[in-house]
Amino acid sequence: MSGMSPPVRTSEELRAHNRARLLRAVHDTGAALTRAQLTDRLGMARGTASVLVAELSDAGLITESPAEPPSRGRPSHVPGPHAEGPVALTIHLREDGWQLATGTIGGELSVLEEETHQGEPSRVFPEIADRIAAHRERLGHRLVGAAVSVAGPVVNGNLLHVTHLRWEELDVSGWLGTAGIPVRIANDATLAALAEARRGKLRGLSTALHIHVDFGVGGCLMDEGRPLTGARGIAGEYGHMRLTGSTRPCDCGAEGCWGGEVGAVPMLRRYGVAADYRQGRAALARLLRNAADGEPEAVAVLDATADSLGRGIGGLVNAHDPAAVTLSGIGVDLLHRARDTVTAGYRAALMRYHLDDPPPVLPADLGVRGPLVGAMELVFDEFITPERLTAWHQHHAAGDPTGDPRQ
Amino acid sequence: MSGMSPPVRTSEELRAHNRARLLRAVHDTGAALTRAQLTDRLGMARGTASVLVAELSDAGLITESPAEPPSRGRPSHVPGPHAEGPVALTIHLREDGWQLATGTIGGELSVLEEETHQGEPSRVFPEIADRIAAHRERLGHRLVGAAVSVAGPVVNGNLLHVTHLRWEELDVSGWLGTAGIPVRIANDATLAALAEARRGKLRGLSTALHIHVDFGVGGCLMDEGRPLTGARGIAGEYGHMRLTGSTRPCDCGAEGCWGGEVGAVPMLRRYGVAADYRQGRAALARLLRNAADGEPEAVAVLDATADSLGRGIGGLVNAHDPAAVTLSGIGVDLLHRARDTVTAGYRAALMRYHLDDPPPVLPADLGVRGPLVGAMELVFDEFITPERLTAWHQHHAAGDPTGDPRQ
DNA sequence: CGTTTATGCTCGTGGCGAAAACATAAAGGA
DNA sequence: TCCTTTATGTTTTCGCCACGAGCATAAACG
Numbered sequence A, B: 001m002s003g004m005s006p007p008v009r010t011s012e013e014l015r016a017h018n019r020a021r022l023l024r025a026v027h028d029t030g031a032a033l034t035r036a037q038l039t040d041r042l043g044m045a046r047g048t049a050s051v052l053v054a055e056l057s058d059a060g061l062i063t064e065s066p067a068e069p070p071s072r073g074r075p076s077h078v079p080g081p082h083a084e085g086p087v088a089l090t091i092h093l094r095e096d097g098w099q100l101a102t103g104t105i106g107g108e109l110s111v112l113e114e115e116t117h118q119g120e121p122s123r124v125f126p127e128i129a130d131r132i133a134a135h136r137e138r139l140g141h142r143l144v145g146a147a148v149s150v151a152g153p154v155v156n157g158n159l160l161h162v163t164h165l166r167w168e169e170l171d172v173s174g175w176l177g178t179a180g181i182p183v184r185i186a187n188d189a190t191l192a193a194l195a196e197a198r199r200g201k202l203r204g205l206s207t208a209l210h211i212h213v214d215f216g217v218g219g220c221l222m223d224e225g226r227p228l229t230g231a232r233g234i235a236g237e238y239g240h241m242r243l244t245g246s247t248r249p250c251d252c253g254a255e256g257c258w259g260g261e262v263g264a265v266p267m268l269r270r271y272g273v274a275a276d277y278r279q280g281r282a283a284l285a286r287l288l289r290n291a292a293d294g295e296p297e298a299v300a301v302l303d304a305t306a307d308s309l310g311r312g313i314g315g316l317v318n319a320h321d322p323a324a325v326t327l328s329g330i331g332v333d334l335l336h337r338a339r340d341t342v343t344a345g346y347r348a349a350l351m352r353y354h355l356d357d358p359p360p361v362l363p364a365d366l367g368v369r370g371p372l373v374g375a376m377e378l379v380f381d382e383f384i385t386p387e388r389l390t391a392w393h394q395h396h397a398a399g400d401p402t403g404d405p406r407q
Numbered sequence C: 001c002g003t004t005t006a007t008g009c010t011c012g013t014g015g016c017g018a019a020a021a022c023a024t025a026a027a028g029g030a
Numbered sequence D: 001t002c003c004t005t006t007a008t009g010t011t012t013t014c015g016c017c018a019c020g021a022g023c024a025t026a027a028a029c030g
Helices: A011-028 A035-041 A046-058 A121-142 A173-179 A188-199 A264-271 A277-292 A296-320 A330-337 A339-349 A367-383 A386-397 B011-028 B035-041 B046-058 B121-142 B173-179 B188-199 B264-271 B277-292 B296-320 B330-337 B339-349 B367-383 B386-397
Strands: A062-066 A077-081 A087-093 A097-104 A109-116 A143-150 A159-162 A167-171 A183-187 A207-213 A217-223 A325-329 A361-363 B062-066 B077-081 B087-093 B097-104 B109-116 B143-150 B159-162 B167-171 B183-187 B207-213 B217-223 B325-329 B361-363
Touching (some): A011 A046, A011 A386, A035 A046, A035 A077, A046 A077, A087 A121, A087 A367, A109 A367, A121 A167, A143 A188, A173 A183, A188 A207, A207 A296, A207 A330, A264 A277, A264 A296, A277 A330, A296 A325, A296 A330, A296 A339, A296 B296, A325 A367, B011 B035, B035 B046, B046 B062, B097 B367, B109 B367, B121 B143, B121 B173, B143 B188, B143 B367, B173 B183, B183 B188, B188 B217, B188 B325, B207 B296, B207 B330, B264 B296, B277 B296, B277 B330, B296 B330, B325 B330, B330 B339
Parallel strands (some): A087 A143, A325 A361, B143 B183, B207 B325, B325 B361
Antiparallel strands (some): A097 A109, A159 A167, A207 A217, B097 B109, B159 B167
């Protein structure tokens, strides 16, 4: 359950590799397991775990705190985040504002800042870079990475498109360069999927699918806890497949796209409301409220969308054969208010091989926090590697447990 | 480029792991690299490679033969398959017959038998099991695994469906149990994809897509050389997605399936020919020939199918973002005879983010041998692991280089 | 207050790969 | 013909690693 690493070759790499495995296990289990449980789970000898924990602890990567003794026997300790340990900085950029949060080993997330913006990229991104730079000043070497979640495809980790903000092919690397550290930028649906696979309903599943419905539709296929992002990083654009038989032209250049049938934009269109992105969220809330109150037009929109959602998911299940499907965003509303319609559409689109025991379609556990949590996982996936941990160790072995990492 | 392995923990596992890496490199490069090149590629010290090669050689896994000296310096040796080394048995089952082949380290394949059958599963599978058992007798411990390729989904590695043969939910494990060794059974499109990713045009690509068009359509998404087969092993049924806006009901229970628009069955339907699977292949050959001769009806069928093929591929590229797409089966004919139509449909379905530099759509290198090659890779992926290699070594360390593996 | 149970620590042991020195096998040049 | 150059394979030394047995520690139990 993590990113890839180069193969282990030498004895030294073995130590680094096992250190990373241990820290990874602490992180992935939410800093809840005792040292004895970790030792057991990783199949290590007690002596080995002893050395590794001591090393990680000395380097300021973890702290051991006493565990409440569940029974007899010598009490164990629970390795958890260190007060001076590594920090991941994450930002969730939405159409009218952004959130900034920090995360620590174990997955604890703290939202520190919330701001609004006017949709002007040349102002938004430098501002974000400034905020990151400020936290970099504050955190020093503790800041091990930063990641930004955005609601659109990110080509090759850089070129950004957000249709409903009219952001087209934004080259953000320049704007974010002033942050002082590399800043990853990734699609919000991909990050939500990553979060769900690590700390939500998709955890432990070999193949799983997450779908995020907002203004449009996006998602990500997860394989053994890893997101499949494609050759350029823009996989998962399920909203631009013709999954429901529609022929309507789409902004993307194709026609019949699923995202033209499912999401806030098509729902408001069906409802007869012209709303730009600023009014969109409020208008959609009204639509959902009216549907809950039984207004026939609103209910009809909900049902039509729920049917399209179900059918699209069915097609994707035929293609990917996931063990489960989770939904976030409006998908959750559709599931709660029109579950039967979603299910009917879903089953109608499934191959018969799936009908006996169809993969469950579930609301995601992490909800609106998904993109932030996923961004944190992205940062820690890059940090919890033999190489990065060895570098961290070297900066702390020189008797400099708090200062900057200078060579 | 291989399957997954449990994490390395101890020094002993390190040795086993490096042995497997070396043998894997020999296999993946087609036994073409010299020992010095392998040492370099794997980043090993010369002494380490010396020991590993000696071990693999002593165990009868590889033989070293002299390489032609390309320049000055001490001549090197090329590790290749051992005359008494491991053998993979592969079978490609088609609607009217089957082929049996063996493969060795390095990927050399020899077709040994070809038979016809009458489509009666209770006869076909026991016959195949018998043939495997016979080769098991002949090969003894050298036979390290067997795999069968079939033209339909295989649920959980066992329940088999081949629509055009009216094979429904065949539980083949019983029939194949008499082979005496575990026999894997897998979808032909998946295996063709695996072959293409290891020894064809998809080699070395992070994310890639292979699509096989025969009576219907299937495929497989490849990630870092590994096939993504889903939770039950039936991923890649792209033929059962509604990718082209059709509404025609499909045998699978859904409607509008891509496989109802692309493949031999819909082509013959459009051509007005009623043909069961026995006549189907011949009828399709006539259709293709007539199209080549310029017969308007045949050309129209080809064009309509090529357009659907291109549009479907476009949708799948939007979803998966592969670095390249390869085609096998009728897909190659469509590409050769109606490339412009395929391309036009493809581009019409692509999101604009892909239009600048669309992933190439190419005929597969391995063609009809794809499923056999892929089946061999499947067997060797299970064999070239630290655990299996250590077991092989133990049977050969007891001074019994040719005999049966008895404890 | 000794026993039981569970966990952590210390140290001896076997194994591994790196690196360097040495050996080997060809081609080139004088 | 013979020495030099180049490339590769082999042997040996060395530092590092995880294992595992035995011992130490820290609670609960009776």
